[in-house]
Amino acid sequence: MKDPKQDLAEIKSMMERSSRFLSLSGMSGVLAGFYALIGATMAYYWLYFPNPPFGDGQFSHLGGGILTNLILTGLVVLSLSIVTAWILSEKKSKRTSNQLWTPAGKRFIQSLFFPVTIGGLFCFALLHQGFSIFIPSTMLIFYGLGLLNASHFTLNDIKYLGYGQAILGIIASFFPAYGLVIWALGFGVLHIIYGSMMYLKYDK
Amino acid sequence: MKGTYDKAFENVIRLKVMSILMVNEQYDFNSFKELLEVTDGNLASHLRNLENQAYIRVEKSFVGRKPMTSYMATHEGKKAFQAHLAFLENLINENK
Numbered sequence: 252m253k254d255p256k257q258d259l260a261e262i263k264s265m266m267e268r269s270s271r272f273l274s275l276s277g278m279s280g281v282l283a284g285f286y287a288l289i290g291a292t293m294a295y296y297w298l299y300f301p302n303p304p305f306g307d308g309q310f311s312h313l314g315g316g317i318l319t320n321l322i323l324t325g326l327v328v329l330s331l332s333i334v335t336a337w338i339l340s341e342k343k344s345k346r347t348s349n350q351l352w353t354p355a356g357k358r359f360i361q362s363l364f365f366p367v368t369i370g371g372l373f374c375f376a377l378l379h380q381g382f383s384i385f386i387p388s389t390m391l392i393f394y395g396l397g398l399l400n401a402s403h404f405t406l407n408d409i410k411y412l413g414y415g416q417a418i419l420g421i422i423a424s425f426f427p428a429y430g431l432v433i434w435a436l437g438f439g440v441l442h443i444i445y446g447s448m449m450y451l452k453y454d455k
Numbered sequence: 456m457k458g459t460y461d462k463a464f465e466n467v468i469r470l471k472v473m474s475i476l477m478v479n480e481q482y483d484f485n486s487f488k489e490l491l492e493v494t495d496g497n498l499a500s501h502l503r504n505l506e507n508q509a510y511i512r513v514e515k516s517f518v519g520r521k522p523m524t525s526y527m528a529t530h531e532g533k534k535a536f537q538a539h540l541a542f543l544e545n546l547i548n549e550n551k
Contacts, residue, residue, distance in 0.1 A: 255543040255544075255546045255547050256547055258467075258470060258543055259540075259543055259544070259547070261467060261470060261471060261474070262470065262471075262474040262540070263474075265471045265474040265475050265490075266474050266475070266477065266478045268490060269474075269475040269478060269479055269482065269486075269490060270475075270478040270479055350489050350490060353486060353489070353490065354479065354482065354483070354486050
């Protein structure tokens, strides 16, 4: 009979590799945070400049041009983040010789993007009905819940990012005037903190 | 001594297959192949072996036009695996 310790190690490794998406790159979280901060800074210039980055949140001067710019910026930040995560995760999976597209990877994507897509559609409804002040909080809440949902299928640490985003979302919903600042804290600063922690812990 | 050593899990491929099926409701042939990095024939023979002992169950279906073969652990398979795991753990504890 072989070494039972080795057998146990094999069992543990197979259970993890088959049920969790382990290739998610920490650096992609850091970069996503920077994209979000750049996007938030642009939004600040359109919405508040030269005043401080908060206000009554009614966006009285929210013309059609600014609105289009904001939506486009949001979509660009989202696409850049996804593409970055994709490329860096592919690299990481090659380096660790794990497969990128395991059944666990697919489940991770599904469990993250279902709540996020629903949240995105809800944001368009808010915009349409004139409740745009709640968009930053809605984005944070749905993204946070998506992360919590997806944490079953990847490194468990991501659930703390999820808690952080959801809590910031609730705060933003009570203080909608600070929506943009809190959004930048969540999507920008939290991503950078989480991404660098994951990078130091798993990727180095 | 607690647990039972199960000959079915003496082979490392079968041990890995069962470990995967303990934490995944089902797992398909191609994903097994990629994760375990084994040839079709080798994997198929080990899967058949586990199936013959009624430790796993096969389900064939179609995704679009592509046939897909999925496997899941049976109740007996899970019990046998847990007994095997208990045996290994005991062995390690006793030799400490």
